[in-house]
Amino acid sequence: EIVLTQSPATLSLSPGDGATLSCRASQSISSFLAWYQQKPGQAPRLLIYDASKRATGIPARFSGSGSGTDFTLTISSLEPEDFAVYYCHHRSSWPFTFGQGTKLEIK
């Protein structure tokens, strides 16, 4: 099973700041990585797939990069609605797995 490790566990920032979230895979997953946003009581929302492609309707302030084992989600300028938990997820092989999540909280 491929383990995804996200860092940091919690990120405290202010609206308008830039955010950088990391995800490291225990072995190469090529570009088969997605990023999800989840708010309390809601289903996950797909932001980025195949490491760098924005899903339909996702604002341009969200971007993804990386390949192999190291990946990054960047939010260029935080809006109030961006404060949530973010998960990375791979589909390289079964079982698919998620990282443990990064909580982005208001400072």
Added chain:
Amino acid sequence: EVQVVASGGGLVQPGGSLRLSCAASGFTFSSHWMHWVRQAPGKGLVWVARSSPDGSSTNYADSVKGRVTISSDNAKNTLYLEMNSLRVEDTAVYYCASLDYASGWAAWGQGTLVTVSS
């Protein structure tokens, strides 16, 4: 409008059974892989099972293998998750999702809560 609606959750005793349903509309159900993902209270997301578009190929997480069966009725645009020998640790919100990462397609249901407790 794309809709994915999960149902069938509830309170069940350890060792009991439950069948979850996921009704899809607004898209071609039989064109995409369908998935069940669960989230224990206050915890992260865990993939449970997936089914190919025609139902001929399925995969399960080790934690549920042998106790859970994923199936679909394409005529009814409905996905199922039959769960047996339930354990306290199966307590979670169960989400169903239609996913096709080749095109960036993702449609998630709102989740249904399964509580396993005596």
